[in-house]
Amino acid sequence: MRVIVYLPFVVSALLAIAGPRLAHRMPPKTGTRLLLTAALGCALAFATARRLRTLHHVRREARRLGDGHLVVIDEPQIEAFAVPTRDEQGGRIVISTGMLRTLTDDERRVLLAHETAHLNHRHHRHRTLATLIAAANPILVTLPAAVHHLTERWADEDAAATTDDRHLAARALARAALAAHEEKRRPSPGSAVLCFGKAGVGNRVRALLAGTPRRRPAIAALLLALLTAALLSTAEAGRDSAQQLDQARDHYHARPIAISAAALHEAHHLTAVLEHRLHH
Amino acid sequence: MNATPEESPHGRRPPGMLEDELLAVLWATGRPMTPADVQVHIGHRLAYTTVMSTLTRLYRKGLVTREPTGRGYIYTPAVNEADHTAQAMTELLSRRTDRAGVLTRFVSSLPPEDEALLQRLLRGEDGP
16 A cells, blocks of 8 residues: 555656657657556546555554544544545544533534534545645636535535534534634644635534524536536537638638649648647 | 443444444553443443443454443553554655545645634533
8 A cells, every 4th residue: 555655656656757868759649648548547546646655654544543433632622533544434433632621512413513523424535525626627626625515515415414503503603713713822742723715614504503504506507507617618619610720721722723832832821720729 | 221231323333333432442541440340431321231232342453451440340441553554654644745645534624724722612512
């Protein structure tokens, strides 16, 4: 596992160094295809490997957490998180005594239900997928944070359903967040401040207080329409380029007799420029 | 209370959740408790026999220790070496942000503008 996980890093580095040199020695057609395929494969493998390496470290640590589903750390700091594992329990929930003592009995049930939901729905997989997609398409750089927030909301909704009390779920979140916030104000080396973009607690509390989420068929339809439009436009752009190229060729071949050597040269040049532009 | 107190409103309780809940109660109170103490603490949501059998399961798993008292046992949460691993993990989590995507935390950031909202919520619910 350890060696395999590092392989994409090594291959990527090798490709970056040796790529240009290899390009000179290979037949151009094979070279172009081979180099692009290798680079794309490497980019994806690189992102996957980084993620797997993190998961691997976490799992190795988790194996030492014992057999209990809930692991309590006897520490005053306010902390709670879920660790995915591959055994039949699906993971461990780690909570500090500081967190347990901050919450009321009912609020603790919310916390347990929230973390259990993360493990049961394998939310780390959704987050990993979002990370990989963002690596493949850098325009989607905001996607991981959005998915992060959504999986938190998902777990919140699950906890609200398990305890059958949205207000209680909101209160548990508020109390834990305020206590953790208060703790961060005190200078202590053990509690570093961590911020995850827009996955703010305030939005989650507001959503819980706003009532059961409504179905949004209009938004779903809009997303689907946008996706379809994106796919169609890609196909259309490809067809368009081909058409323009054909037109240019037709134009060039239509008057072969009356053309002078200079005009022929000019047409050649224009076609080359056009083709060059279309390809880039 | 209700006739069937151990059933959640949706008639389902994730397996192991009961054990988690009672273990959390023992840790939160920080003092040895009898099954009756635990039952009082959680507001009699569970039947006495359920509390007792759950505590026995926790004892068999080595997650709690117990001492004989009167006709039954009094339970204390067990500290084991897993505690240190968990502590190490928390430290790793604070240092490495990429772990944040793998480990799912209960609460993360709290923007200043949200602080007041949360405080109002708690005051409104818990105030006199």
